[in-house]
Amino acid sequence: MTGMAQTYDAAERPDHPGERAAADPIRLAEIRETPLSVDEVFAAVGDRAAGGTALFVGTVRDHDGGADVAQLGYSAHPTAQAELRRVAEKVAADHPVRAMAAVHRVGDLRIGDLAVVVAVSCPHRAEAFDACRRFIDDLKHEVPIWKHQTFSDGTEEWVGAQG
Template identity: 50%
Template sequence: MTTSEFAAVCLAGVSDQPLDPAVVEAAVTGPEYGAVVVFTGKVRDHDGGQAVSALEYSAHPDAERFLRNCCAALAERSGLPVAAVHRVGQLTVGDLAIVVAVAAPHRAEAFTTCAELVDRIKHEVPIWKRQLFADGLSEWVNACG
């Protein structure tokens, strides 16, 4: 398959709305795949020994294009369908920040490819998070997920 063929089956988006893992999973599921790995990254209540009250995600205007390119490149290299959606805006503890899904004939390849996609998104897609701490301080982190 070519990159353009994978782009048609590869869901990649940035959204200010709550994320639905079922939608991301449905984008990669097919009868030929025995394994579908879905990763959800949630806002946790702590980081580095500090209590986190919320996160704010900001994205470069071209972040969705970067995300789509990331997904398409990995789909082409692996031959597997992949999908990823990242949330932006104000998120509270427990909210989903990212959902990634990969389907494969067998679980090992699905797990490995999903982990690689999450790492690539974190390093290649211009999305930044601001951690808001319970003590009123905040910190910008140049990473997503």
């Protein structure tokens, strides 16, 4: 039909290289002491074959478990960055990822600071959502990063990877 954009789905063009995962989709996987940038992570996953990009931003909130958080700090095992890459590789092996990136902050953070930024680009939006959710969930469960929270009543707790 004239004037209408033609659409294709993966089933119609299964052999197109853009429908497959990139050979090395991991563009950024770092643990940092410096403030994080959503723009940096989003730019890292730009890919001409990606029709969908999903981005997750984790921020420090002012409460947890019904208690007011006064301060928070993250620390990481020396293997955390390598484990982050391993998790990324595992997710990329199960999804048609064109590009992926993640950065996690360590050190003392304030309420509202960015703690983690994860992004995934895939040929289609559903794949991007699925891969991004899996990436952040696996990161939280498997990468050895621990959160130390101090509450306004003076109590404190450690929360960390259980993998």
